[in-house]
Amino acid sequence: MKIYPTITTLIDYKGKIEEIKALKLEKVCVFFTGLNKEERKELMNEIKKTPIKEIPFCHIRDDMEEQELDFLVRNYNTQVFNIHSLKDCFNNYDYPNYREKVCIENSLHALDEEEIKNWGGICLDLSHLENDRLTDEESFKQNLKMINEYEVQCNHISAVKDKIYTNKEGLKRYDAHDANELNDFNYLKQYDKKLFSNFCAMEINNDIAFQLKAIDHINKILNE
Secondary structure, three states, rough: EEEEEEEEEOOOEEEEEHHHHHHHEOOEEEOOOOHHHHHHHHHHHHHHOOOEEEEOEEEOOOOOOOOHHHHHHHHOOOOOOEHHHHHHHOOOOOOOHHHHEEEEEOOOOOOHHHHHHHOOOEEEHHHHHHHHHHHHHHHHHHHHHHHOOOOOEEEEOOOEEEEEEEEOOEEEEEOOOOOHHHHHHHHHOOHHHHHHOOOEEOOOOOOOHHHHHHHHHHHHHOOO
């Protein structure tokens, strides 16, 4: 199991870029979730100015072109990608040269076997899994079934709150992309370590310094 800090893009990422420079980090994950094509180009130009040498894992979105994946593999040795299910997307994406490297995430919908078969496996978002355990027994059972039958190639790690809340989309959830304290990750202790891959990415909007503290905390509680 390996957990990486992440440049998330649902909020302004520039502070994370400056932290990466100051900390001289050479390996981070990148989630392009909040960026259109021109904004992605801008981010990659900023990354070129940092010490980053490898981006092992990327969260791509349905408007990305295969050439963008080519660039990441060629220049940053990206080894695995994840994307949302077509059920959650606006565009019918297709990456014929990367079918073994692109994994389907459990997000708003439970994992679909026919979809997983066409790609490289599962991107298991553990906070979404926990939210389903707490709120949607049917989806939780379906996801467990898929996890037992197909490879988990990569993971997202986000926060889970101790009380249900209403997110920005108006949905009542326990999982969150903003952590208030390290205990927001204690839910991970109940899950078997075999569900954690070598490409675990922190999916929180918090700064890199907090992410590194969270990674230390998670490694500690999973090894107790």
